[in-house]
Amino acid sequence: MLRAGANRRATFSHGDSVTEPAVVGTADSFGGIWAALLAQVARTGSALGLVADPCFAGTPTAAQLAAIAPLLYHPGFVLAAEAFPAELRGPEAAALARRLGPEPVDAAVLGHAARTADAGTRQLLKYLWHILVLRGRPRQP
Incomplete structure (x- = not known):
């Protein structure tokens, strides 16, 4: 804002x-x-x-x-690791989401992974964030 x-x-x-x-x-x-x-x-x-x-x-x-x-x-977004589609940001991003699972992926999972990731993996994590916002559902309280 x-x-x-x-x-x-x-x-x-x-x-x-x-x-x-x-x-x-x-x-x-x-x-x-x-x-x-x-x-x-x-x-x-x-x-x-x-x-x-x-x-x-x-x-x-x-x-x-x-x-x-x-x-x-915002309410937070969550998406099952296997629900990240390969067609949005490529098969490498979808494969990374599955490696981050089996628990649902959220911003905390992506942030934790980014702390030790190399530049190429950080870019894939950014793609996963895009998918999470687009396809994720609000976190239930």
């Missing part, structure tokens, strides 16, 4: 930034899309609030985020 005017200072890309996309522009040129604003949000005070996965509640990460802006939590 950004303060009015923050979108005018942000740049956006079509496609994953890791692929160095050729289509880059401002909010005016793209309309509404997802944006990653990272450290500039903290430095400029542009955020009205931040939304995090509930697996961060009570952690040092939550404290850091709350220092930037009011912190809210």
